[in-house]
Amino acid sequence: MAYERLVKLILSELPAGSRLSETELASRLGMSKTPVREALLKLENEGLVLPIPHVGYLIPYLSYLELREALEVREAVEGYLAMLAADRISDTELAELRKAFDEGQASLGADPASDISTMKELNSALHGSIMRAADNSKMDQILAAVRNQVDRGIKELVGNDVSRYRQSFEQHLAILSALEAHDPAQAERAMRDHIGSINAHILRRFR
Numbered sequence: 001m002a003y004e005r006l007v008k009l010i011l012s013e014l015p016a017g018s019r020l021s022e023t024e025l026a027s028r029l030g031m032s033k034t035p036v037r038e039a040l041l042k043l044e045n046e047g048l049v050l051p052i053p054h055v056g057y058l059i060p061y062l063s064y065l066e067l068r069e070a071l072e073v074r075e076a077v078e079g080y081l082a083m084l085a086a087d088r089i090s091d092t093e094l095a096e097l098r099k100a101f102d103e104g105q106a107s108l109g110a111d112p113a114s115d116i117s118t119m120k121e122l123n124s125a126l127h128g129s130i131m132r133a134a135d136n137s138k139m140d141q142i143l144a145a146v147r148n149q150v151d152r153g154i155k156e157l158v159g160n161d162v163s164r165y166r167q168s169f170e171q172h173l174a175i176l177s178a179l180e181a182h183d184p185a186q187a188e189r190a191m192r193d194h195i196g197s198i199n200a201h202i203l204r205r206f207r
Contacts, residue, residue, distance in 0.1 A: 002031055002035035002038070006025065010048055016060065016156075018058070019056060020059065021056035040057055046149065062152065067202070067206065068199075070146035070153070071203070074146055075199060077142050081130050082130055082191035084134035085131075086188075088135060089179055096129075097125065097126060098180070105173075108169075112160075115165070116162055119168065130179075157205040175194060178190045
């Protein structure tokens, strides 16, 4: 719980350059220092915080190299997971996804903020379904190791760019179609095209 709440703080409220102390965070989260300390150690391993001797921790500014590497790992792993999922996903799961996307698509166009919220929900639903259907815990662990770095890059360099979210939505529809066809090669290609275009967008804006 401490880890999840700290990740949420870093990705939503605390900017790069913020200094963190175990005592202040424990008070803010209403927890003892022990789980906060353990959460900070995990975040340190992920590169989301850096230790400062005798002070606490610092949220570092994004590193181009670390972000590029995390994005490349995500593209490779999620592409492979989509390939596995195309063979393994159930017709029931596909029907639920198609229904959610059809309803979501019908609701788009009235308000950019509402559209982004809807597209984020559909993004989570699709990627979550693929991970469950692929059923490969080792690859999930690899993805988890870079997920927070990727999410931080998206937060800082995509933000609320509704045109980017709409582009991703169209790419999600292509991925869903490949899953419905149970075509592993096309599912991997569609996912890699999707992730690759996000990566290129993020890294262009970084520079």
